[in-house]
Amino acid sequence: MSSISGVRGAGLPVAVWAVTRAVVLLCVLRVLVLPGPDVTSDVSVIYQGWFDVLKTGTFPLHDVTWQYPPAAALAILSPGLLPFLDYAAAFYTLVLVADAVTLALLLRAGRRAGHRPAGAWVWIAGVALLGPTAYARYDLMVTAVAVAALFAAVRRPRVAGALIAFGALLKVWPALLLTGAGLRGRRARALWWTAAGTAAGLTLFFVAAAPGGLAFLTFQRDRGTEVESLGALVFHVARHFGWDGQVLLNYGSLEFLGPGVPFVSTVALTLSLAAVGWLFLWRVRARELRPATLCEAAFAATLLFTTTSRVISPQYMLWLVGLGAVCVTVRAARQTLPVVLVLLATGVTLLEFPIGFADVVASHPWGVALLAVRNGLLVTASLLACRRLWISTRGEARGEARDEARGDAPTGTAAGVVRARRAADGTAPAPPELTGTAPLPRTDGAQPTP
Secondary structure, eight states: OHHHHHHHHHHHHHHHHHHHHHHHHHHHTTSSOOSSSOTTHIIIIIIHHHHHHHTTTSOOTTOTTOOSOTTHHHHHHGGGGOTTSOHHHHHHHHHHHHHHHHHHHHHHHHTSTTBOTHHHHHHHHHHHHHGGGGTSSTHHHHHHHHHHHHHHTTTOHHHHHHHHHHHHHHHSGGGGGGGGOOSSSHHHHHHHHHHHHHHHHHHHHHHHHSTTTTTHHHHHHTOOEETTSTTHHHHHHHGGGTOOOEEEEETTEEEEESTTHHHHHHHHHHHHHHHHHHHHHHHHHOSOOOTTHHHHHHHHHHHHHHHHSSOOOTTHHHHHHHHHHHHHHBTTOOOHHHHHHHHHHHHHHHIIIIITHHHHHTTOHHHHHHHHHHHHHHHHHHHHHHHHHHHHHHHHHHHHHHHHHHTOOOTTSHHHHHHHHHHHHTOOOOOGGGTTSSOOOOSSSOOOOO
8 A cells, every 4th residue: 555655646746747857858959949058059069079089989088178087978978879869869868767767766765764755846846947958968867876876875885885986987076975974884884995996996997998088187177267156256246347357168168267267266276175174074073973964964065066166057056956855855854945045046047047148158237146146045055054964963962961861862863873873883783772762761760651
């Protein structure tokens, strides 16, 4: 009966997903045309050009727009699996499949104990709010791998480690999923060692298979300040006060070039390093890593690096939507408000790109306002996510001390975490009084109330 009710419960989200994705497909197939630049040119021109180069047995090492780790070649080559379709149609079909797989993972996880189906709705809404850009980049495929890795980590740490490594070699950022992974215990060691071994093995394979596998490192180093980034707001405003820089196509994106740009780019890199410092401090000060910490830390870390990046391309929002959907699926996670802010930022991103992109590039007030709202939402979400992550991993110890002082231990507090951590370490399970399901023994001789 539970399986039947689960299928019925999935009917509405699947129906809404199908309707929204049909609209997205009509947009990328140019049946419905949104104002602004054609977002599909990346697939039909750039990706297909890389496809032709990769088929010759080499990476596009002379193309500065190739700024991706070596496994990205698999995503670019994947439309070749559907030879009966042209390149663009095959690519959109495969992205649709990855989208459906992600939804299925969220719906399945939502039926487990301690989980809820709300995460699936976050995914449905987030991809739809981003519009055709979601299907005109390969980032959705990467996000599907990241979502699968987070769900696998609970029971299959080796599978999770392999998926994280593969995702990192697709587009680097899934390496941030390790931010909240424990450092001790059998499962934690399996996760870390598998991730490290898989990453090393795949890197060696790609480097040996074709020249130019690591060329992306140099191209990423030379990036500037892209017009949609947080730092770009400085120049959008400065243009109205006589700043004589310009916007040019540079390293595959529209970037500001001119006086002060190197300094702002350096500040952005400094903020990213500061984010690394904060995450390190959090790990050192964290007293208890809860079951939900893995997804919460991944979400917070990705938010930090997205917000402080010199480049905030619209498709980056997919990363946050996917990780946010996992956080909302896990009941113990405390990131609902930051996830809502990310959804709002995703909707504003559609207005900014492609609809209002001409206004953004020209620094018109409407374009600057959209950009300020989007980036402001990301900054707010980042601060809230970090604060909640900090509290969630420090409050447990304080709560345990208060509970011991009162002589009880409510269900689901630190006493329950003790059992989970011991089980993860492979040691003997905790006695009943430490499970969080029974009261601790009284010391005053009184019997517990039934």
